[in-house]
Amino acid sequence: MYGNAYIDPNDKAAAILADEDPIQLEAFETRIRNGDKVEPRDWMPREYRKQLIRMIEQHAHSEVIGALPEGTWITRAPGFRRKLALMAKVQDEMGHAQLLYSAAETLGKTREAMINDLISGKSKYSNVFNYPAKTWADTAVIAWLIDAGAIVNQLANSKGSYGPYCRALERICIEESFHLKYGHDNVVYLATGTPTQRAMVQDALTRWWPPIMHFFGPSDKISSHTEILMRWKVKMASNDDMRQQFLSMYVPKIWDLGLSLPDENLIKNESTGKWDFTEPDWEEFKRVINGGGPCNAERLAVRRYAEENAKWIKRALLQQEAKYVVPLA
Numbered sequence: 001m002y003g004n005a006y007i008d009p010n011d012k013a014a015a016i017l018a019d020e021d022p023i024q025l026e027a028f029e030t031r032i033r034n035g036d037k038v039e040p041r042d043w044m045p046r047e048y049r050k051q052l053i054r055m056i057e058q059h060a061h062s063e064v065i066g067a068l069p070e071g072t073w074i075t076r077a078p079g080f081r082r083k084l085a086l087m088a089k090v091q092d093e094m095g096h097a098q099l100l101y102s103a104a105e106t107l108g109k110t111r112e113a114m115i116n117d118l119i120s121g122k123s124k125y126s127n128v129f130n131y132p133a134k135t136w137a138d139t140a141v142i143a144w145l146i147d148a149g150a151i152v153n154q155l156a157n158s159k160g161s162y163g164p165y166c167r168a169l170e171r172i173c174i175e176e177s178f179h180l181k182y183g184h185d186n187v188v189y190l191a192t193g194t195p196t197q198r199a200m201v202q203d204a205l206t207r208w209w210p211p212i213m214h215f216f217g218p219s220d221k222i223s224s225h226t227e228i229l230m231r232w233k234v235k236m237a238s239n240d241d242m243r244q245q246f247l248s249m250y251v252p253k254i255w256d257l258g259l260s261l262p263d264e265n266l267i268k269n270e271s272t273g274k275w276d277f278t279e280p281d282w283e284e285f286k287r288v289i290n291g292g293g294p295c296n297a298e299r300l301a302v303r304r305y306a307e308e309n310a311k312w313i314k315r316a317l318l319q320q321e322a323k324y325v326v327p328l329a
């Protein structure tokens, strides 16, 4: 439907797309159906652009903020080798943010505007990074299971429709798979260690499990963006499908280590082929993603401090660059 034409009030997508040129829209959707990649200069519906900016920007912010819980452990990592490995991981996460901010910039939002929206609290970032990393075992659980969750999500979406985002995701997934191996190694070390080490990793797993279940987003019944994002192949699987995939891949590995998960209803249902579990607390999820988690204020305060205190470096670098710009004749 275009312009003032009749719109079925139950068709959410039709209402959103009512102002688009129907011929261009049809050509665009045919390209998506055919599996073509959309590139920055191509025609795209306004909603496609808006949704991609939202999602890629949130993803970039998640990498920046995601570096903080683990980053606080660099100086306390047990041993030089682990310090080096953790430093490399944190550095990788910041590199992912760079790639993702660049991908989002191709859609017309400046990096400065994105950073401002992060530090003002306007933009969201992943729920999981609003919880504290209380012990060394927390960093092991983050690196294993949160990176694993990120790979499930990003491997699927790297086959999606927007070229710059997909290319960034491919590279990110390769690096995340090193993180996953590093995290798994740390979890195995603790889980097969002394009783104190086992207790420490069990405690971390118990605390991180509910945020990890939230990580894939609200259940499909209440997810607001999945339908349109899947129609346009930005998301290649629904939130529930990704959660199920993660459970299938990692719950058996967790149980094999003799660790337990804090959900007595968690079981593979052989008749449906899916995992049954206690419905995550979506009220807690909403509170956390809207600023009310245990560490939201601290995380944003650190970023604000970093922005404020790094201004002189940016100024110095830009002036240095300006010195080498040769004026055009």
Ligand code: FAQ
Binding pocket: 054, 055, 058, 059, 060, 062, 063, 066, 067, 093, 124, 125, 126, 127, 128, 142, 143, 146, 147, 150, 153, 157, 214, 215, 216, 217, 218, 222, 223, 224, 225, 226, 229, 235, 239, 289
């Ligand atoms: N956290 O309609 P849906 C990483 C919001 S990278 C916070 O289902 P959608 C690497 C959502 O924005 C981790 N908010 O949303 C690392 C929306 O709110 P809005 C990040 C969430 O977009 C590892 C509302 O709920 N990965 O971990 C979350 O279709 C270790 C309704 O939800 C990505 O960003 C959440 N978990 O699906 C770094 C991947 N879930 O905007 C350091 C790309 C939902 O309307 C250490 N993103 N919301 O106000 C995606 O795939 C999707 O955006 C989903 C959510 C699947 C996250």
